[in-house]
Amino acid sequence: MKELINFLSIPQYAFTSLLILFFIGIKKIDFVGSKKFGKILFWGTIIFFLWAMTDSVFFATISWPDNIPIGILIAIVLWSTWFSIHKAVENDARIAKGEPPIEGTPENREKVWTWPNLVYTELFAIIACTIFLVVWAILFKAPLEEPANPTWAPNPAKAPWYFLGLQEMLVYFDPWLAGVVLPGMIIVGLCAIPYIDINPLGNGYYTFKQRKFAITTFLFGWLVLWIFLIIVGTFLRGPNWTFYGPFEFWDHHKVVAENNINLSEIFWIKLLNVGLPQNIFLREILGILGTIGYFASVPLITKYWGKNYLKRMGNIRYYLMIGLMLVMMSLPIKMYLRWLINLKYIVFMPEFEFNI
Amino acid sequence: MSKKSFAEYVANTQVWKSIFRHGPPDNARNRAAVVAGNVFLHLHPIKLKKSGVQLGYTWCMGGLTFFIFLALTITGVLLMFYYRPTAEYAFTDIIALREHVPLGIMRELHRWGAHAMVITVWIHMFRVFMTGSYKPPREFNWGVGVILLTLTLLLSFTGYLLPWDQLAIWAITVGSNMAKATPLLGHGGPGAALAKIGDFVMVSDKNDVRFQLLGGRFVGEAALLRFYILHCVFIPIVVAVLIAVHFWRVRKDGGISAPL
Ligand code: HEM
Numbered sequence: 001m002k003e004l005i006n007f008l009s010i011p012q013y014a015f016t017s018l019l020i021l022f023f024i025g026i027k028k029i030d031f032v033g034s035k036k037f038g039k040i041l042f043w044g045t046i047i048f049f050l051w052a053m054t055d056s057v058f059f060a061t062i063s064w065p066d067n068i069p070i071g072i073l074i075a076i077v078l079w080s081t082w083f084s085i086h087k088a089v090e091n092d093a094r095i096a097k098g099e100p101p102i103e104g105t106p107e108n109r110e111k112v113w114t115w116p117n118l119v120y121t122e123l124f125a126i127i128a129c130t131i132f133l134v135v136w137a138i139l140f141k142a143p144l145e146e147p148a149n150p151t152w153a154p155n156p157a158k159a160p161w162y163f164l165g166l167q168e169m170l171v172y173f174d175p176w177l178a179g180v181v182l183p184g185m186i187i188v189g190l191c192a193i194p195y196i197d198i199n200p201l202g203n204g205y206y207t208f209k210q211r212k213f214a215i216t217t218f219l220f221g222w223l224v225l226w227i228f229l230i231i232v233g234t235f236l237r238g239p240n241w242t243f244y245g246p247f248e249f250w251d252h253h254k255v256v257a258e259n260n261i262n263l264s265e266i267f268w269i270k271l272l273n274v275g276l277p278q279n280i281f282l283r284e285i286l287g288i289l290g291t292i293g294y295f296a297s298v299p300l301i302t303k304y305w306g307k308n309y310l311k312r313m314g315n316i317r318y319y320l321m322i323g324l325m326l327v328m329m330s331l332p333i334k335m336y337l338r339w340l341i342n343l344k345y346i347v348f349m350p351e352f353e354f355n356i
Numbered sequence: 357m358s359k360k361s362f363a364e365y366v367a368n369t370q371v372w373k374s375i376f377r378h379g380p381p382d383n384a385r386n387r388a389a390v391v392a393g394n395v396f397l398h399l400h401p402i403k404l405k406k407s408g409v410q411l412g413y414t415w416c417m418g419g420l421t422f423f424i425f426l427a428l429t430i431t432g433v434l435l436m437f438y439y440r441p442t443a444e445y446a447f448t449d450i451i452a453l454r455e456h457v458p459l460g461i462m463r464e465l466h467r468w469g470a471h472a473m474v475i476t477v478w479i480h481m482f483r484v485f486m487t488g489s490y491k492p493p494r495e496f497n498w499g500v501g502v503i504l505l506t507l508t509l510l511l512s513f514t515g516y517l518l519p520w521d522q523l524a525i526w527a528i529t530v531g532s533n534m535a536k537a538t539p540l541l542g543h544g545g546p547g548a549a550l551a552k553i554g555d556f557v558m559v560s561d562k563n564d565v566r567f568q569l570l571g572g573r574f575v576g577e578a579a580l581l582r583f584y585i586l587h588c589v590f591i592p593i594v595v596a597v598l599i600a601v602h603f604w605r606v607r608k609d610g611g612i613s614a615p616l
Contacts, residue, residue, distance in 0.1 A: 104615035137464030179534025
């Protein structure tokens with residue numbers, strides 16, 4: 001069993017399984033939002049964590065004080081996703097019957113006094129949160145390691161957990177992309193959401209059917225990319241950022257042969273058998289054209305998929321959305337290129353520190 | 357004196373009446389007065405839609421984020437009494453805090469609280485998305501929220517350096533090394549090599565963005581001071597101001613979202 005989980009957590013298998021599960025989940029959204037699935041998910045996570053903690057390696061990772069929040073995060077993310085889908089599915093069923101969503105029933109539209117209706121809820125939340133934090137603080141000491149030593153780097157040197165998704169992206173992209181451009185695009189993209197999504201439905205209540213595309217895209221970025229990469233970066237990366245299964249001991253001598261090659265090498269050396277050209281632009285021509293072609297494929301996407309969106313949204317919104325989505329999809333694409341053909345860089349121009 | 361009449365007695369003293377200028381909130385007039393007359397409670401409207409008060413709708417995540425932010429401010433100030441941001445003292449001050457303050461859990465509360473705030477702010481954003489609450493008229497407030505989210509992460513990140521242990525400096529080294537790869541502005545980033553006039557290199561490791569962030573070429577004492585000031589003064593002030601804007605806009609945009 002543990003062997004199997006170790007095997008399945010190898011990023012390419014884990015990611016592919018997650019991808020498949022994600023789209024099955026979207027297709028079978030009514031089942032995902034059912035109480036039955038909620039129960040399975042709830043007890044499933046609890047039993048999995050309890051069972052996994054009997055393993056000394058897993059226990060050591062999860063109980064390392066700074067990793068505890070990630071355990072909490074995973075549970076909360078799973079449950080909150082289920083809960084919102086559950087409410088959405090309930091509302092969708094009501095809407096299909098011609099009833100208003102639950103938030104819009106005459107009873108729920110009525111105004112109630114802030115005191116006592118809201119203030120007591122808040123008081124309760126504050127007390128619960130305080131108890132939770134105090135118990136957490138008593139049970140787990142804040143970690144403190146050896147004093148800072150600039151001459152000796154621990155291995156692995158990890159960023160705080162909430163940035164491990166970005167650090168994990170470093171496996172696939174250079175720092176200028178993984179650490180600067182892509183995070184910047186996440187912030188810009190998030191800010192742009194309300195201006196891109198002009199669907200007037202689903203404002204102020206949970207629903208899935210009325211906002212299928214928006215919710216699927218957001219959940220994809222949130223669960224499949226962001227949370228998944230954090231989990232990989234936290235639990236599955238050991239010394240030298242090598243992969244280790246959740247139940248695999250961090251053996252510092254594990255050597256993984258890195259034989260990644262660049263697109264230019266595949267093209268000129270392996271395929272044409274002529275050696276790399278001197279001129280760097282000629283050398284990288286395939287990658288440059290490929291990258292330009294990727295973003296220049298917008299008219300094609302529009303023709304086969306986006307015509308109606310373009311008509312509804314107008315030029316600026318539509319092209320902004322497609323641009324952001326292409327940027328987002330570049331990550332899984334690069335991941336699969338790495339896994340399938342060991343591709344290191346699509347464009348490799350160390351002369352300008354410009355590697356994609 | 358029976359219990360009831362004692363409470364009545366207290367409620368009729370001049371002291372009590374000077375603080376709470378209305379009777380118990382058990383009728384409409386006083387319920388309005390208690391919310392409107394209290395500077396903290398008046399963040400709320402006097403009445404709101406039933407759908408908006410339900411825990412199942414907002415999950416109280418925005419409110420808890422705010423509460424944790426306040427808790428972090430208080431525990432953080434307490435920690436500042438014991439902590440000096442210099443390479444010489446930072447680490448030993450943390451040790452001293454641990455060994456000499458009996459039953460001390462301030463450092464724990466502050467650290468776990470910081471983690472918790474990152475989680476609650478993410479889940480808050482998730483809830484806001486899933487209820488479509490970013491749609492008009494709340495587009496701008498969503499944007500304010502995204503900036504708050506970014507600042508929350510930066511707060512947590514700058515604080516990570518302060519214990520000045522191995523975990524701290526190497527996590528920050530990994531993080532701040534990203535800055536050196538900023539296109540054009542970092543000396544290891546694309547385009548920086550082109551920014552040259554003759555032999556004069558415009559972007560070098562002595563003036564690029566990472567240097568500005570760290571006050572040096574590596575995570576040293578200057579970086580500790582910068583992160584300390586960012587963490588304890590600058591970012592919290594900006595966050596506090598933006599939270600005020602955020603709350604104001606929640607009200608001005610019509611309160612908690614509900615079906616139109
Ligand atoms: C320091 C961080 C933040 C604090 C303290 C905060 C606090 C709050 C509070 C107390 C509310 C009232 C409703 C509720 O509790 O859900 C609220 C609403 C809202 N927040 Fe935040 N928030 C923060 C970050 C964010 C982020 C990251 C976003 C989104 C990117 C966001 C977007 C919104 C929006 C659009 C509303 C209106 C929701 C509605 O009307 O239903 N906020 N916020």
